[in-house]
Structure formats: structure tokens, C-alpha cells
Amino acid sequence: MSNIRHRKSSTAANKDDSPPDSPQSWEKNFDNDGGNGETPTEQHTPIAVPSKLDKFLDTWTSFSAKTFTADQGLKVLQYSTWAVCYAARSKRGNLSPGLRKLYNELSMTRYVFRMFGFFQSLEGYRSGSWAGGTWDNPLIAKIAKYLLAGSMIFYYPLDHLAYAGWQMPQLVRVNANKVSQISCLFWSVYTISDFWVSCLKWKELKEKLGSLESILTGKKKNDHKEDVAALVKEEANLLNKIRHIKLQLVRCLLFVLPCINWSLPNWATDPMLSELHLNGLCLAEAYAAVYQSLCSL
Template sequence: MSQQPPQSLIDAFLQHYSKFFASGSHQDKGLKVLQWTLWLFAYRLQQTSAAGSSSHTVSKALRKLYNEVTFTRYLLRFYGLPDALLAFRTGGWTVGSSKFAKFLGSLMALCMVGYYPLEHVAYVKWMLPPSLQSSSSSRKGWHTAESLSAYSCRFWLVYLIAESTQTSLSLWRLYREQEQAIKDNHQSEEASDNNNNEQDDFSVAIRSHQLQLARSLLFTLPCYSWSLPNWDTQPWLPEGTCHGLLWIESVVSMVQAIRSYRIRQQ
């Protein structure tokens, strides 16, 4: 039998690209990086160019694209509610067997059960024609798109606190298990390949949890800012700080996804 020719670099890249972005979660992460990178370029151009200049015009165009990607990601969230409901019913987001671990998992799922419908209604209200928006709602009241979005972010904020707690507890447990494994290895007469592999597994798991905790912390301040009344007209965080944190989170999120993909491919 003739040997199959080696795969070219471009074919290998396309194969991994297709596999990676076959996941809906990875598609959203890719859009998130695009979303906040467009904002970053638009914001920097706006800050460094004079009104009416060509750079200022480019900034407006980039900001328009950023808004389009933002609302595209709102559409993708329509798939999130069933997953949250399933996690609440089955305990699918629980990490650990203690009562507190089960409480955290249920709380996280319940928060997202509240989050998604409010986000969906806010999106629909934002998409209404201007004539319907002006006749059906005012700037005051809980029923406006901005108020519904703020309520959804309050659910999200509680979720982030619960997730950060869950991840921190898991990290603490991993550190203890790693420390115990190191002690056991020192007490044994000779190190084995299994021991080395075990330490590698600990390192991979710890780094994954560290990245997840970093993402939750990067989300927290913007989420709190968006959960406040009048978040859109009197923001607690300046735009540069709020969206800058979210750009960093998008990069960390993509790094985390790529690391997980590479581990699965090994």
C-alpha cells in the first residue's frame, strides 16, 4: 500500500479550525473576541482623532460593526435557557458532593434561568421599530429594555459570585491534592512515569481553574455597573475601563478554549 502524503500546514490548520469552531460555545467566544476588538479599535481611534477626520469616520464604522456583533451574540443566548433549566433539574453544574457544592450549582443554574428570559425580552424591545419603542415605553419603569437588561445583570452578578466561589473551592481542593501527591511521591523509593503524569494532570486542571476564576473576576465589575439603574446614561464604570476589562476577558476566554481543545486532541 502506498503511504498517504503528509498533510500540508494549511490543511492541518483548516481541519483544526473546523473542529474547534464546530462548537457553539467556541463560535460565541470567537464572536466575543471580534466584538470587543472592534470596540477597542473604535474607542482608540475616537480618543486620538479629531471630529470630522477620516479616522473619526472609521471609528464610527467600527463602532457600528461592534454593535452588530453585540446583538448577534444576544441572538445566540436564545439557546442558553434550556441548558440552564436542565442543569437546575439535574445538578449538572454542581462540582463536588457536599450540600454547599450542590447549593452553589443549583444557585448558578437558577440565576441563569432568571437571566436568559430577561435578556431575550430586552433584546426584542431594543429591536422594535423606533415608532413602537416611543409609543410602548418610556425611560422610566421596570418594563423598558434598559431596566430589563439591568435586572438580568443582577441575576448574572449572583451567578458570577457563586461561580467564583465554586472555582475557588475547586482550586483549593486541587492544591491540597497536588501537595499530598508530591508528599506521597517523595516517600516512595523511586519516581515513576505515572507520578509525573499525575503532576501534569494537576497542573492542567489548576491552570484551567485559574483561567476560569480570572474570567469571572474580569466580568464582575462590568456586570455590577450594568446592573445599576441608569447604567446606560450614568454608568458607574467609564466606558474605557468597563469594555477594556471585557476585551481582556474575551482573550482569556479564547486562550482557555484553545488550551482545552489542544488537550482533547492529544
């Protein structure tokens, strides 16, 4: 199966990126039988500045601890391996064939990772958590529940069935390519819906940002420093959310053609896209996804 497709649904998780509290000073109280009667001196705990290695390890731990971000890391490795394999295809030796084998193994590994997805999508459908917070536009929550989470509830079981059909054809007697094609129809619904809901979120955030900037201008004129500081922080938070949504839109656009390619009946035998165009788009999306997740840590 040289053309086995690989893809992953994404969700956006907003985190509080405010800095941790700075260490507080402490006082040591002397007992009557041990003190010298002098006023206790205030001692400060020195602030340890994390090294670059510590920062890297902290980021790596946070990134790899979650299934969906760990899958993004594997996706970058998978398509980067393919890129080197493709570039070295005309050279003699075992480099290109060896990397091709690794690329296919990473592809199948990501199928295993997606086995966590069904219950995540079911939770998103029941709780509405895939909306990514509370929004003024009620349509956002409906799209997130019924189209995003709803489509993945059907996508994941079909994806698992196709994987089982490829790996255990004697036990699971299904047309795995056909099942995979049907699963990609649901994934296409997800991608289109994700683009739609991201546009609605962007519109709402831009309106909030415009209102906030008007208020901020007035506060600056009146020299309300405390209010200005709070508004500036809120403005930065809105800008971060808008950047996240812009990256999500880019990822959706990069997925459009692969969605169509893998949703066609003959995707495995007569694909619409060449390997270069298909995997090139997936490679670009993989790096965009990792960058988006790192910005959210």
C-alpha cells in the same frame, strides 16, 4: 443604544487530552492458490504528520462547533473592533464610525447566540452537570446547581425580553433597559457564585496535588517506573485543571465592575464606568476566555 451591554456565562468543560492511539501494524494473509508459501511480511502504515494548516483547521472546527466558544470568538471580534474604533476616534474619515457600527451589530448578534442558553441552564439545573465533574466537597455541586444554573434560568428569559424590547418596541412594550438591568442582577449572582465555586475547586485540587506529589516521591525512590509514569500523567491532568480554574478566577474578577455597572438602574443613561474602562475590562476578559477554551481543546 451606544451603551448596550454584552456578556456571556461560561462553563468549564473538561476533555480528555490524551494523544490518539498510534496506527497499528497489519498483516496480509495469502490464500493457498495465490501465495508463494513464504512467511507474510509485516507492513507498517506510515504516520502522517499533520501540517500547521491542518492543526489550525482542526482547532478552528472544534472551537466554532460549539455555541459558547463561537460566542467567545465573536466577543473577541466585537471588543477588538471597539478598541480600534476608540483608538481612531480622533482621526478624520469613516474608519471609526464604520467600526462603531460593526461593534454594535456584533453586540446584537451575541444576544441572538444567547437564545440557546435557557435550555442549557435548565439541563444544568436538573442534571447538576455545571459542577464540572465529581467533587469531594458537596457544596460545589449545590452551588453549581442552585446558584450557577439557577441564576441563569432567570437571566436568559429576561435577556431575551430586553433584546425584543430594543428590536421591536412597537410589539414588545417593556422598559428594555430596566429588564436588562434586572437580568444583570442574576448575572452578578452567577459571577460571584462562579468565583466562589472556583475557589473551592482550586482548594480541593491543590490538596489532591499535594497528596499525589508525596506518593510520587515515594515511587521514584523505589524505582517503580510504571507507577511513576501513571502518576506523572495524573499530576499533569491536575495541573491543567488548576490552570483552567485560575483563568476562570481571572475572568470573574474582570467581570466584577461590569456586573455592577450593568446592574445599576441608570446603567444606560448615567453609567458608573466610562466606555474605556468598561469595554477595556470586557476586552481583557474576552481574550482570557478564548485562551482558556483553546487550552481545553
